[in-house]
Structure formats: structure tokens, C-alpha cells
Amino acid sequence: MDQVNARIEKLPFGRPTALGVWVTGICFLIPAFYLFTHGQMRILIAFMFFGALLMSWTLNRTLGIAATFTFLLTLGDIRRILDMIAPSYQGLDLLLLVGPIFAVYLAVPLLMRLKVADTISKAVLALMALMIVEIFNPRQGSIIVGVSGALFYVIPILWFWIARNYATDRMMDTLIYRVFLPIGILDGLLGVAQAYVGFFPWERDWALKLGNQYLYHAGHMRSFGFSTGASEFASTLLIASVCVLAAIFAGKRAYILLLPILLAASLLASSRGLIVKLLFAGAMIWAVRSKGGKNWLPRFIFALVVGLGLTYYSASHAGGDEPRSAQSDTASTAQIATAHVTQGLADPGHSTAGLHWQIFVGGIVKGFTYPIGTGIGAITLGAGKFAAGGATMGSSEVDISDAFITMGFFGGFLYLFIIYMVFRLAFFYIREGSLSMSLTYMGLFAALIGAWLALGQYSTAPFIWFCIGSLVRKQSLLQSAGFQSKSSNVKALKNVTASRV
Known part of the structure; x- marks a missing residue:
């Protein structure tokens, strides 16, 4: 020791x-x-x-x-x-x-003296190297397009290396429960106010200037809180909700008081995917919370089926007809947002899940159609802004299929391997680490699967890779210390991660 x-x-x-x-x-x-x-x-x-x-x-x-x-x-x-x-x-x-x-600034000095021994770090390093090569892929057009794509691919992964070197338990507890969660609550309150009361002048002017990414029905604006856009707002609410659920299942019952705010904001965010992802994460947290995660799969399936059933029942009894005539009052904005969610959850005819699945599969196929990929900038907003006659295509909205599109089948399978190894490490932490933080990690990874490299989200993608890096750091410290027994691992994990920041 x-x-x-x-x-x-x-x-x-x-x-x-x-x-x-x-x-x-x-x-x-x-x-x-x-x-x-x-x-x-x-x-x-x-x-x-x-x-x-x-x-x-x-x-x-x-x-x-x-x-x-x-x-x-x-x-x-x-x-x-x-x-x-x-x-x-x-x-x-x-x-x-x-x-x-x-x-x-933080990551380059670390990469210059980098030594990797664990499998995840080696895989992440290989993925990052492939991303850098794809910056120069001629299929996306100008190299400026590739550089703009690096903002959403390479930069988030840099936070993995930063956390791998600096993240302690105290730092992670501060980041998750004293930064992300409070801001998520405030974000939710602002989102509710935007739906029912209205937008501040600077918010309305900005949204009207940018247009489609903020408008969703007959000129009505969806809530976006403090975030750069509605999709990042939904992800922030999802992360905050997962943190609350993890704390509740870890025995911190007072966090129940925060759920109504986040659930109301999630409903008014007009994102059906957010609700489904929250159910998925909640089922995963409940499934792994006991017996060190043993026999988690039957528990997970049971919880997910029950959750989806209750959601369908609630949505089918709560969903009304979406207003046909656009109204300018803020009450109709909240009504439209609620109807959009409930109708999609209650009626498959209103759901876009089938379309999203087709786009996802199409992205996987493109990884084999273009084995070297199309370049990491081809599916970003930078392609439309900086491309000069280059071949560009839209995002599949799922980072797994986007990896196949941008980096070919090799990059896609490498990314899938990283996801598998991260979940494997998260299960190890369930058995060996503190219950509260281990449930938080597992819930976050499950909730954001398919969005670990979400395009246009400047906070959530770096955050999830920072969490991954912190787990790898714990594993590396244990391995370097040479502990073998489970009891020794528990003591070592608590001691090495409680170091002073």
C-alpha cells in the first residue's frame, strides 16, 4: 500500500x-x-x-x-x-x-509521454489515430471539413486521456453531483419555464435566427434550456435523471424530490427517445444493483418490459389529439410538446422508430460500401458550411453507425469493441466499487449508448468520455499496484481513488 x-x-x-x-x-x-x-x-x-x-x-x-x-x-x-x-x-x-x-492544452502533454498497458486505452488510442487519419479523407471534400469533424470526434476523446490521468473519486463526485446534476435541475426548470411562460428575448431571437433545429411544429419552439440546442438539452436532462435514479437505488431517498422536475422537463422537451433511454437506463440500474450484478439480464428484461408497458398504458390514456391549428400562446407550445411524446409512445403510427432503424442499418452498410470511410467531417454541420463540392451525407443520429460511415467497417468494429470493453469494466466496478458511483456509471453508459460521440453536443460527449477515462484510471492503478484478491481490490480501490486533488 x-x-x-x-x-x-x-x-x-x-x-x-x-x-x-x-x-x-x-x-x-x-x-x-x-x-x-x-x-x-x-x-x-x-x-x-x-x-x-x-x-x-x-x-x-x-x-x-x-x-x-x-x-x-x-x-x-x-x-x-x-x-x-x-x-x-x-x-x-x-x-x-x-x-x-x-x-x-491539457491532453497534448499527456499524450506526448503516454504509456498504455490496458486494453481500453490501446483501443481508444487506435480509434483516435484512425480519426486523425480520416481528417484527410478526400471523400468529404476540403480538409477544413475534416478539421471541423475533429471537434466532435477527436476532442471528446481527449477528455478520456485527461480523466485517465487526473480523475479521482472526489473529482468525479464533484463533477457529477455538484456540477452536472445541479445544472441539469436548473436546465430542467428553465425548460419548463420556456414551454409554459416563454423565452427570454435573447433566446427567442437566437432561435428564430437559426431556424429548424429549434422549431418543431408550425413555428413553435421546443425548449432548449441553457444548451446549444434541443438535442443537447435532452441529453443533459437524461444524464441528470440517471444520476438521480442511481442515487435513489443506492439508498439516497431524498433525491426522489428531484424527479418530478426532471420528468416534467423531459416530457416538455418533446423527445420520445429521451423517455425510452431513461427507461432503458433505469432498468439497467435496477438490474445490476444487487448481488454484484449477477443474473442481471433476466432482471433487466423484466424491468424494461414492465417499464415500457406502464409507459404505453400511461401514454395511451394521456395522449390527446395534437392541435391542428398553430397557436402563438405558450400554453399550446407545452400541449404540442406533450402530445408529440405521448402519441409517439402510444401509437406506432406516430413513431419514427422504424425510420431511425432503417437509417441505422443503412449507416452500417455504408461502412462496407466505403471500406475506408467517408471522413469524420462528412456527416457534420461543417460539411454543409465548409465543403466545396465534396461528397457529404447526413448523420444516422447513432454514433455506432456513424462510426461505420465515417471510418469504414474497421473503425465501426473498433468502436463496438470499445463499447463492449467499457461495459465489461463497468460491471467490474459494480462488484468492486462503491454502489452509488458504480450505478451512476452503468446508468450513464446505458442511457447514452449510441450517443457517446453525439454530434453538436459540446458538453455531454466530453462528459461521457471523461467518465470512461476515470474508470480506466481506477483499473490501471489497481493493476499497477499488483493486487489480486477481491478483498484487496476493494481496499485498494477505495484508497487509490481517495487521493487529494
């Missing part, structure tokens, strides 16, 4: 120094003053956010991670409010680059 503690002390958690903070601050003041005097307000604000993240990281690792994900989770409203002060012009918003640049 002394060897384990000595090894932990050598890890680069870092200790804050007043000199480092002052030097960092002074280095940012000079260019900030230049940008201010030349009227480059949008660049200045992006620069200030990056400086704030860098200083918080210098002060404390956990503080830096908490600040980064707080920024990513509220990035949508930050951009919308800033657009009133300094309107953005056509092109890439520099605020979208703050998180990726910070991830590169």
Missing part, C-alpha cells in the same frame, strides 16, 4: 502556486487589453473564458474540471446573451473553440 501511495504522490495533480496564478493572469492581460482597444469584443470574451478556465485549473484540478463543464453546459445561453452585445457573423463562433482548445 505504501508503494501505491508513493506512486499516487508522483501523479501530476499539481499544487497551486501564487506565482503561477499571477504569471498566468499577467500573460492574459496584455492581449486582452489589445483586443479591447481594437473593438474585438467577441474574441476578447472568448479569450477571457479560456483564461478563467486556465487559472481555475492552475489553482486546483477539481476546480478546473468543474469550471470547464459548467462553461460547456451553459455555453448555449452564454452565446445567446453575448450575441446581443457583440453579434456573431457568418463563420465559426470562437466561443465554440474555448472548450476544445482547453482540452488540447
